[in-house]
Amino acid sequence: MNPFRRNQHHHERNRTSTRRRFRFFSKDKNRVAGGYKAALSNPRTTRQGRKHAKQELRAMGRDRETHLPFMTKVKRALGIRSSPRQNRESSRRQGRRSALL
Secondary structure (H helix, E strand, O other): OOOOOOOHHHHHHHHHHHHHHHHOOOOOHHHHHHHHHHHHHOOOOOHHHHHHHHHHHHHOOOHHHHOOOHHHHHHHHHOOOOOOHHHHHHHHHHHHHHHHO
């Protein structure tokens, strides 16, 4: 018997226990829908990706959530992106510091 060879029975036991563990978890439908809604408003999402997200939301029965605000469409057409969160927070901090002085 080779001491470096894995026991076949041990390997199979680990594989089946992994399958059982994931069987108890299910996706939260609200979080899945939120991800699709985020894909609709994300400027880096492709047209095909937005189309898929819209179809999935409609299949989930969330037709009203596929609507995009007009300004989002305008910004996407013009290539305008909002400032990154980090820049916004740093400008807020500077404003607070100046108000304290």
